[in-house]
Amino acid sequence: MPATGTRKRLADLGAVASGLAHEIRNPLNALYINSQILEEMLAALPEEATDRKEELLSLARANMRVTQRLNDILSEFLRFARPTAMELVVADLNRVVADTLRFLEVDFARRGIELVAAFHPDPLPLFADEKQLRQALLNVLLNAEEALDKEKKVIKVTTGSERGQPFVRVTDNGRGIPRADRKQIFHLFFSTRKNGTGLGLPIVRKIVREHGGKIGIRSREGRGTTVTIFLPPEEQSKARMRERASGRPLPEKVR
Ligand SMILES: Nc1ncnc2c1ncn2[C@@H]1O[C@H](COP(=O)(O)OP(=O)(O)OP(=O)(O)O)[C@@H](O)[C@H]1O
Ligand SMILES: [Mg+2]
Numbered sequence: 001m002p003a004t005g006t007r008k009r010l011a012d013l014g015a016v017a018s019g020l021a022h023e024i025r026n027p028l029n030a031l032y033i034n035s036q037i038l039e040e041m042l043a044a045l046p047e048e049a050t051d052r053k054e055e056l057l058s059l060a061r062a063n064m065r066v067t068q069r070l071n072d073i074l075s076e077f078l079r080f081a082r083p084t085a086m087e088l089v090v091a092d093l094n095r096v097v098a099d100t101l102r103f104l105e106v107d108f109a110r111r112g113i114e115l116v117a118a119f120h121p122d123p124l125p126l127f128a129d130e131k132q133l134r135q136a137l138l139n140v141l142l143n144a145e146e147a148l149d150k151e152k153k154v155i156k157v158t159t160g161s162e163r164g165q166p167f168v169r170v171t172d173n174g175r176g177i178p179r180a181d182r183k184q185i186f187h188l189f190f191s192t193r194k195n196g197t198g199l200g201l202p203i204v205r206k207i208v209r210e211h212g213g214k215i216g217i218r219s220r221e222g223r224g225t226t227v228t229i230f231l232p233p234e235e236q237s238k239a240r241m242r243e244r245a246s247g248r249p250l251p252e253k254v255r
């Protein structure tokens with residue numbers, strides 16, 4: 001299969017990047033600890049020792065913040081790159097969505113965001129990793145929240161089933177995605193936000209793909225964005241997993 005070579009190269013690249021991230025972590029920790037010691041030493045200096053104490057302190061503190069931020073990026077990247085075993089259970093998409101929303105409710109209310117939730121009247125059974133699905137949904141919801149730029153802020157969350165495929169849809173009335181950005185939003189580290197890492201949507205895509213699902217995005221600049229995640233229903237996922245388990249390729253050589 002021609003794709004195998006590419007897939008293998010990507011997997012190798014992922015392994016190299018993870019190795020690199022791990023290598024960077026130790027010196028980065030040393031840098032953080034050194035900045036912390038420096039900060040403590042400066043703070044302990046008597047006022048008459050230097051007239052630039054505040055300036056030096058603020059530099060040491062800035063170093064601590066920057067190293068902390070780099071460490072966060074590395075952690076998030078490593079979480080993304082690590083192959084994760086899926087913990088599959090029978091789950092109701094309605095409940096997964098409701099649980100995730102409960103987690104954000106207070107934050108939304110505080111920011112004056114109107115949350116409109118419309119759930120499918122019947123349970124939407126999946127065979128899925130609930131924790132991963134909550135993570136994917138949370139990333140999408142946070143993106144929606146961060147895009148809100150109008151006086152009236154609305155996020156609408158709908159669950160449903162289309163041609164037997166359960167879905168969850170998140171619509172915001174935020175700034176929308178400029179046409180030029182659309183091809184890039186799933187690229188690793190693509191971000192237009194000041195404090196964005198650009199890992200949110202790549203993680204969403206990874207999770208949805210591993211579940212055999214699909215993501216659709218529709219956006220109008222200045223008007224808002226709609227993200228829809230389709231997931232295979234319980235029986236379809238189970239069949240897929242059974243197929244995977246039995247269809248595992250045999251080793252090429254008998255050792
Ligand atoms: N609902 C949305 N409305 C407008 N732009 C969006 C929306 N969702 C994603 N984007 C665009 O896609 C980019 C990538 O999103 P992604 O979630 O991958 O990274 P991020 O949000 O910038 O950073 P983070 O790693 O913290 O999630 C965003 O920076 C933004 O430009
Ligand atoms: Mg994001």
